Amino acid sequence: MTRPGGSTPTRGADGREDDVLQRIARAIGGRTPVPGEVHIGDDAAVLRPLVGQAVISVDTAVWGVHLDADLFTLTDLGYKAVAAAMSDLAAMGARPRAILVAVTAPAGTDLEALHAGVGAAAAQLGCPVVGGDLSRGRDVAVAVTVLGECPGGGAVLRSGARPGDEIWLTAPVGASAAGLRRRRAGAPSDDPLVIRHRRPQPRLLEGLAAREAGAHAMMDISDGLALDLHRLADASACGFALDEIPASPGATAVEARAGGEDYELLMVCADGSALQTAFAARGLAAPLRIGRIVAEHEHRTLGGQPLDREGFQHDF
Amino acid sequence: MTRPGGSTPTRGADGREDDVLQRIARAIGGRTPVPGEVHIGDDAAVLRPLVGQAVISVDTAVWGVHLDADLFTLTDLGYKAVAAAMSDLAAMGARPRAILVAVTAPAGTDLEALHAGVGAAAAQLGCPVVGGDLSRGRDVAVAVTVLGECPGGGAVLRSGARPGDEIWLTAPVGASAAGLRRRRAGAPSDDPLVIRHRRPQPRLLEGLAAREAGAHAMMDISDGLALDLHRLADASACGFALDEIPASPGATAVEARAGGEDYELLMVCADGSALQTAFAARGLAAPLRIGRIVAEHEHRTLGGQPLDREGFQHDF
Structure with a gap:
């Protein structure tokens, strides 16, 4: 160049x-x-x-x-x-x-x-x-x-979620933030959680599988699940009701909710069984169902309680 | 994003x-x-x-x-x-x-x-x-x-120049460096040469015309004609004999040779008339023939004298 x-x-x-x-x-x-x-x-x-x-x-x-x-x-x-x-x-x-x-x-x-x-x-x-x-x-x-x-078109946008859709996650979250915390406390570079912070693995195969399974909306979690799911809901003009946010072993609830940088995927689809089948057919770890999309834009909850926009943003 | x-x-x-x-x-x-x-x-x-x-x-x-x-x-x-x-x-x-x-x-x-x-x-x-x-x-x-x-393939590389090919230029060079010099000396932002420094115009239509006219090699002049032509010759494993480097009105010979940032195109082709025809058909300003490609890798001359690698590089 x-x-x-x-x-x-x-x-x-x-x-x-x-x-x-x-x-x-x-x-x-x-x-x-x-x-x-x-x-x-x-x-x-x-x-x-x-x-x-x-x-x-x-x-x-x-x-x-x-x-x-x-x-x-x-x-x-x-x-x-x-x-x-x-x-x-x-x-x-x-x-x-x-x-x-x-x-x-x-x-x-x-x-x-x-x-x-x-x-x-x-x-x-x-x-x-x-x-x-x-x-x-x-x-x-x-x-x-x-x-x-x-190939074949159909890139999956953030904006396609519909009321009644299920919200799925490729894997538990929070490992990256937990790894950073451990590194700051003196853990070595090759600590398994520290590696999750240093060497995140983008979910390319999972994304392909979700597209082929007909996912309505998709987004990666870079700035924290809580913030990124709000963005997806904004783009889709809807709300959400989360049952849980599964935390990686060793990660705290805050790290799972707002830590970011795990690069797991949020996948929204009408039919979770198609998603599960597509993942299994490719030998991928089973996805996790964490909640559902609701029609009311202002309805943004985790376990019935309001979920704040919590995650990483730069100040400008 | x-x-x-x-x-x-x-x-x-x-x-x-x-x-x-x-x-x-x-x-x-x-x-x-x-x-x-x-x-x-x-x-x-x-x-x-x-x-x-x-x-x-x-x-x-x-x-x-x-x-x-x-x-x-x-x-x-x-x-x-x-x-x-x-x-x-x-x-x-x-x-x-x-x-x-x-x-x-x-x-x-x-x-x-x-x-x-x-x-x-x-x-x-x-x-x-x-x-x-x-x-x-x-x-x-x-x-x-x-x-x-x-469309149709055939992106024009730096590496396709052959001995005997002609070297063409979309327009005289040095205006950008001259504009910077004038601005430093107090010229206003809307001075015509200063505008050439602030608002360079990439030669998209000229590049399309040169590709369609069958140019063998092409490169834009970003770091100075003298340095960039050496790079093209290196990539093509050949030398060059320049007759002249046409300077923009108001630009010095050094500015034309080594100033860079004009974003004019160096075009190398066997048949200059095809290039001229393609430019004329699109209503583009006539290109300028400035020299030819020679077989000897070490032969790099301007008006018969060796031409140094002179232009902008970062220190690292």
């Missing part, structure tokens, strides 16, 4: 930006080139035609804002940035085709460590990193774009 | 991030929704199927790095970030389909001014802003992703 040119003409020696880009390409790692595609190195990446709808999203992770810089590594940041972005494709039921990574960083940043995390996530998710960009800035910030496809 | 969740559960009131996102959507402006597409507001944007190859790129513009924060506005930054990214699609001969904008900014930044620039560029280029992201950071940084399509 080219970068935006600088304001001041300066003499560019070999062994500067162009060289760094080559080292980064190596750090991202040795995927086999996709026949008929051109990835890093040209003005833009060229991909074979997408099948069906194109689905695209961008998410930024900032070192020290989205991940504690004292407790985690740049490799964790790269991994988590890719996983968080990819979760948005999962939430549409899309199949990933390409990742692009735009990094800003101050001089001296270990960009190879950061991109090693990007490469590890991409490899785990089976999706190539096809492009990127590198700029000077005070923060280490990683903007990840993900491009996917929905 | 969802944002990556925060590390710490915090109570999210209405009137914070979600509200800002709505104001930004208004600032980006009132494009008519594209039938069958879903843009800002869901986990990801959904687009009607692309035609032919998918072409995608990302470019970041940092306030104070890519644009002088004392001399230009946040609206300029938003406009320029979109234009610079879109130029990468022009350089492939692709037709734009979608823009996504990921912004990091400190609290108190006038995000509406920034996104007004994004919206103005998108409207001028006839391409919708389909998604975005907003994060807290110390810098104002704008990462712009552009997605396009090549």
Whole structure:
């Protein structure tokens, strides 16, 4: 990828930006080139035609804002940035085709460590990193774009929930927030809950299964179940009545409700048995029914009590 | 778009991030929704199927790095970030389909001014802003992703130049650097050359024409003609012999050679007459022949003298 040119003409020696880009390409790692595609190195990446709808999203992770810089590594940041972005494709039921990574960083940043995390996530998710960009800035910030496809169409929106639908969850929540709490208290990086914070796993296969099972609405939980479910209900112009919010082993009720960053999926469908069948057919862990959609917009409850909008938002 | 969740559960009131996102959507402006597409507001944007190859790129513009924060506005930054990214699609001969904008900014930044620039560029280029992201950071940084399509395939790479090919340019260069120099010397924002720095025009129609005319290789000039032509020659494993580098009226020879940010296109083709015909048929300004490709990799000359790699690169 080219970068935006600088304001001041300066003499560019070999062994500067162009060289760094080559080292980064190596750090991202040795995927086999996709026949008929051109990835890093040209003005833009060229991909074979997408099948069906194109689905695209961008998410930024900032070192020290989205991940504690004292407790985690740049490799964790790269991994988590890719996983968080990819979760948005999962939430549409899309199949990933390409990742692009735009990094800003101050001089001296270990960009190879950061991109090693990007490469590890991409490899785990089976999706190539096809492009990127590198700029000077005070923060280490990683903007990840993900491009996917929905063969046959029918990407699942937030806005399709209908009164009477059931609300399902891919798995219990709160592990990420619990892992952060444990890490702050001195737990090592390889503590199982800490790993859930460092290396979240987007639910791509579950999202595909839910779309094929005819889910009416879907959303990933990035900012906390309580806040994100309110957003889904807003988009669908309805309310909800939750029976429970299942907490991951080791997570508190608050962490489950408002912790965020678990990247589990909220799935809304008329027919839970179709969802269960689709998950079982793919060998996925059984989804959990947690409540139902109601017609009254203002009705937003957990166990009969009002559920606040509680979760993570930036102040601006 | 969802944002990556925060590390710490915090109570999210209405009137914070979600509200800002709505104001930004208004600032980006009132494009008519594209039938069958879903843009800002869901986990990801959904687009009607692309035609032919998918072409995608990302470019970041940092306030104070890519644009002088004392001399230009946040609206300029938003406009320029979109234009610079879109130029990468022009350089492939692709037709734009979608823009996504990921912004990091400190609290108190006038995000509406920034996104007004994004919206103005998108409207001028006839391409919708389909998604975005907003994060807290110390810098104002704008990462712009552009997605396009090549109906019929044949995106034009940097690597296809062959000995004997002619090198063409869409227009004289150096206006952007000249505009920056003039602005620094006190010229007003609406000085014609200053406008060329603030509001560059990516050569989308010219790129489409060059692809259809069978160009062998193409690249946009973002970091300076001298540096970018070396990159094209590297990718094509060849050398070049330039006759001249035409300077925009008001630009110096150095500004033309190494200034960058003009976003004119370097086009390499066997048959210049096909290129001229394609440009004329579309009512585009006639392209300029500036030299030819030679077989010897080390032969990189301007008027018979060696041409240095001179242009903008970041230090890392």
